[in-house]
Amino acid sequence: MSKLWFDVAHLLAGGMLVLSFALLYQDRIAAVINVFALQAVALSLSVAWQALVQGAPHLMVTAAIALIVKGFVIPTALHHIIRRMQIHREVEEVIGSGLTMLTGLGLVALSILLVQPVGEVSIYVREDLAFALAVILLGLLMMITRRNAVTQVVGFMSLENGLVLAATGAKGMPLVVEISVAFSILIAFIVFGIFVFRIRERFDTVDVRALDRFRGERRDVS
Numbered sequence: 292m293s294k295l296w297f298d299v300a301h302l303l304a305g306g307m308l309v310l311s312f313a314l315l316y317q318d319r320i321a322a323v324i325n326v327f328a329l330q331a332v333a334l335s336l337s338v339a340w341q342a343l344v345q346g347a348p349h350l351m352v353t354a355a356i357a358l359i360v361k362g363f364v365i366p367t368a369l370h371h372i373i374r375r376m377q378i379h380r381e382v383e384e385v386i387g388s389g390l391t392m393l394t395g396l397g398l399v400a401l402s403i404l405l406v407q408p409v410g411e412v413s414i415y416v417r418e419d420l421a422f423a424l425a426v427i428l429l430g431l432l433m434m435i436t437r438r439n440a441v442t443q444v445v446g447f448m449s450l451e452n453g454l455v456l457a458a459t460g461a462k463g464m465p466l467v468v469e470i471s472v473a474f475s476i477l478i479a480f481i482v483f484g485i486f487v488f489r490i491r492e493r494f495d496t497v498d499v500r501a502l503d504r505f506r507g508e509r510r511d512v513s
Contacts, residue, residue: 296344303337304422304456308399311429314449315391320441324369327445331361334452341459350459357455361448373441385436394436398428419460426453 310330317323335358342350386394402425406417430450434443
């Protein structure tokens, strides 16, 4: 029975990893937001399952926060932002999607190599940590390879999903930390919304490359 519990935990963590690759693959902003919502749902299921396995009821609060805030509230708000700003378009990429996916596979392999030498934890926890680290690195990769501010913040929140997965897989984390993380994400999201609207109002685009032209670093000398 215990092996079945860990198998289900690995299945849910692996689902989050697959959805991280799906985030990298999407070429439309609305699709990116939808996939992030699915990843948040997978995170909530994973945390709820860990609450049952570990006998830690307080982790159900984390699962509820992930489901409500990240699975519904934030995606709905992001869809509202892109509708209001009329940015239904393709995602701007720094490198091609094929090379991005290959880089992502390399990061997964790196995660396994980094976690494998850890001997102080069981093999089941080690595998969950490998999944979590891979999700974190893929979120970081998304932030690096996307030029649009909306997709970059989705990459940041996906990275934070990996952090929560790692914390819950390693015998949970204090409830105060979970609540503080949730409020930090909400505050960051509010600041992001204001920031994006200001960029759109000032530069008529949310492509972060537009900021380079107004730093005073690229001045034409005639």
